[in-house]
Amino acid sequence: MAFKENPSVYLVTKPAINWPQIANFFEEENVPPIPDSVRAGDDESAAVIEISARMCYMSYGRGRRDITDFINNLLSSKDGSVFEHVNYGLIVTGVSRSLTHELVRHRAGFAYSQRSQRYVDETEGTFVIPPALSSERDFTKEARKVLDDALVHASESYTELVTALEKSLPKSIFDSNTDRRKAIRQAARSVLPNATETKIFITANVRALRHFIELRGASFADWEIRFLAIEILKLLQVEAPLLFGDFLIEDLEDGTQITYPKYSKV
Numbered sequence: 001m002a003f004k005e006n007p008s009v010y011l012v013t014k015p016a017i018n019w020p021q022i023a024n025f026f027e028e029e030n031v032p033p034i035p036d037s038v039r040a041g042d043d044e045s046a047a048v049i050e051i052s053a054r055m056c057y058m059s060y061g062r063g064r065r066d067i068t069d070f071i072n073n074l075l076s077s078k079d080g081s082v083f084e085h086v087n088y089g090l091i092v093t094g095v096s097r098s099l100t101h102e103l104v105r106h107r108a109g110f111a112y113s114q115r116s117q118r119y120v121d122e123t124e125g126t127f128v129i130p131p132a133l134s135s136e137r138d139f140t141k142e143a144r145k146v147l148d149d150a151l152v153h154a155s156e157s158y159t160e161l162v163t164a165l166e167k168s169l170p171k172s173i174f175d176s177n178t179d180r181r182k183a184i185r186q187a188a189r190s191v192l193p194n195a196t197e198t199k200i201f202i203t204a205n206v207r208a209l210r211h212f213i214e215l216r217g218a219s220f221a222d223w224e225i226r227f228l229a230i231e232i233l234k235l236l237q238v239e240a241p242l243l244f245g246d247f248l249i250e251d252l253e254d255g256t257q258i259t260y261p262k263y264s265k266v
């Protein structure tokens with residue numbers, strides 16, 4: 001049994017443009033060739049949005065020359081659909097089941113694959129400590145003791161349940177060992193708490209990610225998911241500064257951070 005206090009976030013997929021095919025398209029359509037037609041240069045995330053947005057008016061080589069100005073104009077005029085062409089894949093570990101229960105409420109533009117508690121044994125499980133009870137917050141150490149005891153107890157109960165079901169569930173009623181193992185774990189997991197650690201693969205488009213970060217990075221969001229939203233934002237601000245650069249991050253007196261965008265829900 002182990003405890004985790006912070007998530008790990010890995011940016012694992014990002015957009016890639018097939019430039020020779022884009023060049024063929026421009027040639028066929030008799031519009032100015034690259035680079036005149038695409039102001040984003042080698043910023044591929046911005047280029048996907050620029051190429052798709054300019055498709056609407058076939059305005060390659062015309063209009064706003066500055067890509068920052070171009071993207072901000074789309075954001076401010078809420079031309080949100082073109083931001084759906086850019087997707088990122090993230091692997092997130094070290095988060096609680098309560099966090100992912102909130103996360104998967106974000107439906108539009110999100111895809112999820114989460115570690116299964118029916119297939120994966122939780123006997124050596126890890127638990128995620130809520131930020132209010134983290135070891136940095138010395139003043140909550142009495143409350144932390146209550147949590148630690150409860151988690152130890154839950155973990156022991158899980159192991160006892162698995163052992164008891166292994167002894168009592170007849171093999172004859174299952175088609176395979178895998179089915180029987182699943183039946184045991186799916187029953188035993190009922191004693192696992194919200195703090196149980198999980199791992200999730202998230203793919204989401206920029207429009208959806210901006211909405212998620214805006215809602216979950218706000219002061220009224222739970223501290224754990226707010227921390228995750230801001231970690232994701234920080235990665236994306238490096239990866240795609242033009243698409244996430246309008247979000248500001250502020251420190252609060254309680255030691256947490258919040259974030260809010262200049263361009264709300266596009």
Ligand SMILES: Cc1cc2nc3c(=O)[nH]c(=O)nc-3n(C[C@H](O)[C@H](O)[C@H](O)COP(=O)(O)OP(=O)(O)OC[C@H]3O[C@@H](n4cnc5c(N)ncnc54)[C@H](O)[C@@H]3O)c2cc1C
Pocket residue numbers: 105106107108109208211215216220221222
């Ligand atoms: C601080 C906070 C507290 C919360 N507390 C609770 C709670 O107590 N109980 C609870 O159940 N939930 C709660 N939620 C979850 C919340 O209600 C949303 O389910 C969640 O934030 C996802 O937001 P969304 O629906 O906008 O996102 P998405 O599902 O990703 O949708 C994005 C946008 O697409 C549009 N859209 C999506 N689906 C539809 C549709 N079917 N019809 C029309 N338009 C659609 C909407 O414009 C929507 O904003 C809370 C959320 C936050 C941030």
